Amino acid sequence: MRLCELRQKEIINTCTCKSLGCPIDLEFDCATGRINSLIVPGPGKFCSFLGRENEYIIPWNCICQIGDDIILVEIKEEKCFHKEHLL
Numbered sequence: 001m002r003l004c005e006l007r008q009k010e011i012i013n014t015c016t017c018k019s020l021g022c023p024i025d026l027e028f029d030c031a032t033g034r035i036n037s038l039i040v041p042g043p044g045k046f047c048s049f050l051g052r053e054n055e056y057i058i059p060w061n062c063i064c065q066i067g068d069d070i071i072l073v074e075i076k077e078e079k080c081f082h083k084e085h086l087l
Contacts, residue, residue, distance in 0.1 A: 001066075011040055011056075011071045014064060020056050020077070027057070035060050038071075042081060056080050 011020040025039040042054030064072040
């Protein structure tokens with residue numbers, strides 16, 4: 001599977017049955033070549049017009065299944081929700 005195919009899949013949290021969105025990036029370990037986590041943009045500010053400051057970082061071991069259209073994850077959203085630090 002290629003990254004461009006992965007980016008088209010919607011991530012669903014099986015704990016809350018909520019859509020987290022589609023992955024925009026991934027984090028991997030250069031030494032081992034393994035994917036560590038998927039990065040998904042968080043909810044937008046005012047109706048998604050003013051951009052995003054937050055993101056979900058979903059560890060690879062939290063992925064339950066990757067299907068044709070969706071990725072099922074089992075995670076507590078508050079633990080994977082990160083604010084980006086603005087300089």
